[in-house]
Amino acid sequence: MTSRNWVYLFFTTLIIGAVSTIFVGFAVEWSKYSVFFTTFNIVEILSIAIWFIGVGFIFSLISQAGYFAYLTVHRFGLGMFKSLWGPVQIVLTVFVLFDFIYLRYTTFATEGDALLPYVIPAVLILVYGLIVAYYKVKQTNQTAFIPTLFFISAITIIEWVPALRANERDWLLLMIFPLLICNTWQLFILYKLNQKSKK
Template sequence: MTSRNWVRLFFSTLIVGGLTTGILGFVIRWSEFQEYFIHVNISSILSTFVWLVGVGFIFSVISQVGYFAYLTIHQFGLGIFRSLWNPVQVVLILFALFDLVYFRFEKFAKNNESILPYIALAVFILVVGLIIAYLKAKQSHKNTFISALFFMVVVTIVEWVPVLRVNEKSWIFLMIYPLIICNAYQILILPKYLKRSEAEREQARQRIEARKAEKGKKPRE
């Protein structure tokens, strides 16, 4: 990918993360911000929206760092495990989902609290991951389903760890939706930027060849 398209991908993902957090933040934390709308406090609404967008930018950057880290890990995995890389990824997906349920329940569950909400959260991550992985496999027409599922499940959970350790519900849900949306956006939009980069390289090559041809046609003095 050309540097120009890397920059385009970065800023487009940044905007996606910022706007997603800015909009969903009011819904997720409605109990905190509803007074602004009841009393039509425009300045408070705007300042809160700007703050949420800024937080979304941070979530977006975390998502992008995770994606680039995953691309590196994926190449190492292919080089080390070769044909076994897909089974290894499946095992890691299962471990990540198990840890998401078991360790959170062990650390944060109160007496007689049901484990079902913890399982539901893991199932939600898995279902979303399956949907995005299906779309990715359909888009690329290659064996990318497991890799996309690994990214959407394992990498998303790793990116989510900072707020999972705090276990503040409002922050847990405020962060997970932008992460999922940014991760899904990157994995699905990347082919578009790759094709655009190839087209730009081809145009640059044609311009260079045209200049060489013009120089070759010039009469010798």
């Protein structure tokens, strides 16, 4: 990839992280901030939006760090495991999803809590990963399915750890959507940028 395309990837992902966090932030905490919209308090709205932009930049940087770390690991995995790297990624994805459910339940659930609320987020992330992987295959080829599923499912959950530790609903929602959006953007735009760099 040329340096120009890398700069484009960096800044577009940064902007996407900031903008998505603004929308998600106001949506998640609408009950708290709706009064500023009904009273047309522009100063408060802008100050909150600027705070969300800063948080969105952080989420975007976490997403980009996770993506480039995965690309490095992917290269090592291909060299070390060769044709077995695909099955290894499937096993790791299952392991991360299981731990995501099990560790959260054993850490935060109180006596009598149902398991289902801890399973649903994992299932939703997995379904989203399958959808993204399907479209990634259409963009490239069938070999992209497992790496895409692994990145969207397993790596996103690992990137989500700061909010998972806090286990506060607003922070969980505020972080997961920008992460998924940034990760998806990087997956699809990197291929196009690489094609452009080759030309």
